[in-house]
Amino acid sequence: MERGHGTSLRLVPVDWHPRxxxxxxxxxxxxxxxxxxxxxxxxxxxxxxxxxxxIGELENASDNKD
Incomplete structure (x- = not known):
């Protein structure tokens, strides 16, 4: 939110997390x-x-997929 001229306020969108x-x-x-x-x-x-x-378990799982 930003203050405008006089008594007006302006809403400005803001990212709530990094891109x-x-x-x-x-x-x-x-x-x-x-x-x-x-x-x-x-x-x-x-x-x-x-x-x-x-690593051994991952390799065994990969071997058993074929």
């Missing part, structure tokens, strides 16, 4: 976030002791 975060506020991304939060709440997560374990 580089625009993707995050898209409907698709918000649906993905909701799904992820639901998985967390249901305990559908897995912790790895190190990055090698994670």
């Amino acid at each position: 580089q975060q625009e993707y995050f506020w898209s409907e698709e991304w918000q649906e993905r976030m909701q799904r992820s939060l639901q998985h967390l709440a249901e305990g559908r997560v897995k912790a790895y002791g190190n990055v090698e374990e994670l």
Whole structure:
């Protein structure tokens, strides 16, 4: 909001988040976030002791897709 001449006020639109975060506020991304939060709440997560374990599981999953 800006003050105009005399007693008038002018409403000026303002972005409420940085442009580089625009993707995050898209409907698709918000649906993905909701799904992820639901998985967390249901305990559908897995912790790895190190990055090698994670990479090994990802490679096995990729091999099993074919």
